[in-house]
Amino acid sequence: MTPRGPDQLETGRLLLRRPRETDAEAIFTRYSGDPFVTRLVGWPTHRSVDDTRAFLLFDAGQWSNHPAGSYLIFSRENGQLLGSTGLLFESPMRAMTGYILAADAWGRGVATEALAAMVAVARQTGVRRLFALCHHEHAASAHVLEKCDFAREGVLRAYAEFPNLAAGEPQDVLCYAILL
Numbered sequence: 001m002t003p004r005g006p007d008q009l010e011t012g013r014l015l016l017r018r019p020r021e022t023d024a025e026a027i028f029t030r031y032s033g034d035p036f037v038t039r040l041v042g043w044p045t046h047r048s049v050d051d052t053r054a055f056l057l058f059d060a061g062q063w064s065n066h067p068a069g070s071y072l073i074f075s076r077e078n079g080q081l082l083g084s085t086g087l088l089f090e091s092p093m094r095a096m097t098g099y100i101l102a103a104d105a106w107g108r109g110v111a112t113e114a115l116a117a118m119v120a121v122a123r124q125t126g127v128r129r130l131f132a133l134c135h136h137e138h139a140a141s142a143h144v145l146e147k148c149d150f151a152r153e154g155v156l157r158a159y160a161e162f163p164n165l166a167a168g169e170p171q172d173v174l175c176y177a178i179l180l
Ligand SMILES: CC(C)(COP(=O)(O)OP(=O)(O)OC[C@H]1O[C@@H](n2cnc3c(N)ncnc32)[C@H](O)[C@@H]1OP(=O)(O)O)[C@@H](O)C(=O)NCCC(=O)NCCS
Pocket: 037, 038, 040, 041, 083, 098, 099, 100, 101, 102, 105, 106, 107, 108, 109, 110, 111, 112, 113, 133, 134, 135, 138, 139, 140, 141, 143, 144
């Protein structure tokens, strides 16, 4: 049987845990409702906490049907919610990852530390290919992936719409992956 991802884990500075229904308000306030933070993600900025609740329902389904789902990222020092990361399984051996942080948590290596934890969870749960996609101009995100030893596999041309960018044109996307 495939091992399941832990409900909670710790890294040097972070506590990562599976989300709960009661986290919706904090997620909405900290990042999912922030137009600045969500500019380059693949989902529309949440308009109300109900959008965040709908995401948590979707994520609960992921946790039920797969070895893991998303993780919230907290500071171990003061318990503050910093953001979110996770694994989205496409098959037992292939999963996608990503990350989003509240603006006041940027620039301190938090995304890199959280992503390294996701690589470890992916390895534990039998993933062989862990990949991530990012907007072709998102240098900070690409750099986080490179620091965690993801290889840049190429540019997927006109691959995805970014619903929070003004133009509705499909955008080029960088594809990064690590083999485990
Ligand atoms: C992208 C994001 C997760 C980065 O988080 P972070 O915790 O600041 O990232 P880290 O500090 O771990 O690493 C960022 C690295 O990129 C570098 N960087 C930051 N801005 C950069 C830029 N414009 N160009 C090049 N490098 C940049 C930083 O210097 C750092 O590298 P270093 O450690 O070698 O100095 C964060 O900005 C975020 O949540 N953005 C909004 C959501 C989002 O866009 N998510 C990704 C969708 S693909």
